[in-house]
Amino acid sequence: MPNETAIAAPELAVSQWFNTRTPLTLEGLRGRVIYLHSFQLLCPGCVSESLPQVRRIERLFGHTDLQVIGLHTVFEHHEAMTPVTLKAFIHEYRLTSPIGVDQADGQSDIPVTMRRYGLRGTPSSVLIGRDGTILHHAFGVEDDMAVGARIAMALAAPVKDAGESAGGGDGCADGRCEVSER
Numbered sequence: 001m002p003n004e005t006a007i008a009a010p011e012l013a014v015s016q017w018f019n020t021r022t023p024l025t026l027e028g029l030r031g032r033v034i035y036l037h038s039f040q041l042l043c044p045g046c047v048s049e050s051l052p053q054v055r056r057i058e059r060l061f062g063h064t065d066l067q068v069i070g071l072h073t074v075f076e077h078h079e080a081m082t083p084v085t086l087k088a089f090i091h092e093y094r095l096t097s098p099i100g101v102d103q104a105d106g107q108s109d110i111p112v113t114m115r116r117y118g119l120r121g122t123p124s125s126v127l128i129g130r131d132g133t134i135l136h137h138a139f140g141v142e143d144d145m146a147v148g149a150r151i152a153m154a155l156a157a158p159v160k161d162a163g164e165s166a167g168g169g170d171g172c173a174d175g176r177c178e179v180s181e182r
Helices: 044-061 083-092 112-117 144-156
Strands: 014-018 034-039 067-072 099-102 124-128 134-139 171-173 176-178
Touching (some): 044 067, 124 144, 134 144
Parallel strands (some): 034 067, 067 099
Antiparallel strands (some): 014 099, 034 124, 124 134, 171 176
């Protein structure tokens, strides 16, 4: 049965990328599970708890198709947290996953992606399913076991074929067609 309350993850608004040759889009990553973590380099909880947790996630799920994406979401101390400072931070903390700078639009101190997702602050995380819907949204650092279980469940979920409707109708893949029970 389809999830009637599924909310499509809004596209990321990023002004600059680090640790990736090409800009990432959620549309381009469709079919993969995405763990989006929002942080600020001057956020004590991000530095002491969230970023080490992200490293553990990368280590544990590195053999899967999970895509970890960092989002530097600056909503305070804008002058101190520039992309130049972030680049040094990424180097010093040896962060390896792609990291985007949440885009400012001049209309608000709150960057675009932070507003789109309704993030309350940093650290925050969003787990996005293979179909591009938000599976979980959290403010603060959650227990490693809970995060790991959610990611594992998302990774284990069946991948829908492009010909399969969101409602789980008929679908053909690899020359085989199956009819799902309703």
